Amino acid sequence: MDKPVVPAVDPIELASALASVGPICDRCLGRRLAGLSSGLLNRERGQALRAASGASAAAHETTCWVCQGTFLRAGEWAGKAVQLVAEHEFATFLFGVHLSPRQEAVAEFLDERYPSPWAEPFKRDANRELGKAFEQLLVERGRAATVNFERPDVQFTVDLETGAVALTVAPVFFYGRYRKLVRGIPQTHWPCRSCRGRGCAGCEGTGKQYPTSVEELVLPAFLSATGGTGGHLHGAGREDVDARMLGRGRPFVVEVKEPRIRTLDLDAMAREVNAAADGKVEVLDLRSGTTDLVARVKEEHADKKYRARVEFGAAVSEGGFQGALADLVGEIEQRTPVRVRHRRADLVRRRSVHEVSGRLVSPTEAEVEILCGGGLYVKELISGDEGATQPNLASLLGVPAKVVELDVLDVLDQF
Numbered sequence: 001m002d003k004p005v006v007p008a009v010d011p012i013e014l015a016s017a018l019a020s021v022g023p024i025c026d027r028c029l030g031r032r033l034a035g036l037s038s039g040l041l042n043r044e045r046g047q048a049l050r051a052a053s054g055a056s057a058a059a060h061e062t063t064c065w066v067c068q069g070t071f072l073r074a075g076e077w078a079g080k081a082v083q084l085v086a087e088h089e090f091a092t093f094l095f096g097v098h099l100s101p102r103q104e105a106v107a108e109f110l111d112e113r114y115p116s117p118w119a120e121p122f123k124r125d126a127n128r129e130l131g132k133a134f135e136q137l138l139v140e141r142g143r144a145a146t147v148n149f150e151r152p153d154v155q156f157t158v159d160l161e162t163g164a165v166a167l168t169v170a171p172v173f174f175y176g177r178y179r180k181l182v183r184g185i186p187q188t189h190w191p192c193r194s195c196r197g198r199g200c201a202g203c204e205g206t207g208k209q210y211p212t213s214v215e216e217l218v219l220p221a222f223l224s225a226t227g228g229t230g231g232h233l234h235g236a237g238r239e240d241v242d243a244r245m246l247g248r249g250r251p252f253v254v255e256v257k258e259p260r261i262r263t264l265d266l267d268a269m270a271r272e273v274n275a276a277a278d279g280k281v282e283v284l285d286l287r288s289g290t291t292d293l294v295a296r297v298k299e300e301h302a303d304k305k306y307r308a309r310v311e312f313g314a315a316v317s318e319g320g321f322q323g324a325l326a327d328l329v330g331e332i333e334q335r336t337p338v339r340v341r342h343r344r345a346d347l348v349r350r351r352s353v354h355e356v357s358g359r360l361v362s363p364t365e366a367e368v369e370i371l372c373g374g375g376l377y378v379k380e381l382i383s384g385d386e387g388a389t390q391p392n393l394a395s396l397l398g399v400p401a402k403v404v405e406l407d408v409l410d411v412l413d414q415f
Helices: 011-021 026-031 042-053 070-084 103-113 120-142 214-225 266-278 291-299 318-328 379-382 393-397
Strands: 092-098 153-159 165-169 174-178 229-237 244-257 280-290 302-310 330-335 348-362 365-373 401-413
Touching: 011 042, 011 318, 026 042, 026 120, 026 280, 070 120, 070 153, 070 165, 092 120, 103 120, 174 214, 174 266, 174 291, 174 365, 214 229, 214 244, 214 266, 214 280, 229 291, 244 280, 244 291, 266 280, 280 348, 302 348, 302 379, 318 348, 318 365, 330 379, 365 379, 379 393, 393 401
Parallel strands: 092 153, 244 401
Antiparallel strands: 153 165, 174 244, 174 280, 229 244, 302 365, 302 401, 330 348, 348 365
16 A cells, blocks of 8 residues: 655744744744654754744743643642642552643644644643643652553543643552352342332342342442542352352452552451451452453453252162262253343353262252353252253252252362
8 A cells, every 4th residue: 555645844944834823932833843853842842943944033932822821830730630639649640631622723723724744732742741740749749650641540631721620530459359158148239129229118228139248348448448439349250149159269359449548458458358247258368459450350261169068859879869970071051040031141051060079968968069160050050940951960860959058169260
């Protein structure tokens, strides 16, 4: 493909033409040809171009037809930003500006009438100057931070027309694992099925289906320590409400919104969470996380190991029981269980069972351990779910079977 033809531009002629439009300051003159040379400030570049082109003397920034003194207020706006984050911990920052309608019109006029392949956008110059002024004010207050263009801890937006400065604080993330030691607790807040969270007689006005959750037991300590305004617990999958999560625990990430403090003593946090949870939940292996980790945790489909206590509708023999367990190993075709079809797509999925072992506690009771791929519904592997899961333990034995207690023994993740 042929490269587009770029009209030749003489920088000296362009500088002279810009100066002839009206009074222009050295900064704005130099910014229009910023890519022409490196190592110079826009003001220094403008001075050199002005001298080379023989243009009239530089205008004061307040009378410049391009900026009209905008950059003279950088220190004022940076000061507002410093005040906004006076009680915030942060290591990185970024400034952004909203141009006034006039500034947008001037930028459009310059691009149409005086196109330059070396021009730097007005916004970029303004953002840089605001950042420099902000850094200097921080130094004067014994603080330090650096610009981050990707994921700054704090970000400021300056409206150049009104002078308003808005603050956006990035969330902070903490990775860990949780153990759920009792049954009857969901992973996250579960609105009441009857009133959908509004509060009713059935939920005693709480708006919740269950009195608490792993999230509600873990999150408050993080909110208190960081001064955050809210947050979420993101888990690597989730166990059933009536199942325990034992062993090394399930990976999770706590996200705290608008934190004032970003660095915590995580050993102390674990002790605080565990004490407040009072034996219901434990957290361990806490460490700082990132926003990328949320996606990784939520997308993790790790193998899992389960222990199920099973009841049969009729007596089974030891030989028949062991033979049925052996036949469960391999590929499983599992239609979305009846119990979750109201909230999940009704599909047939292929899952894997890697290992199964078990023992009969009585002719009608057994304990079964299953190592399987992520996404397998273990209760339905036992019961068959009206034939929706094939093979299943009930059909292999020829008697009804159901899980009466389920524990997750391990999540074999890669974290």
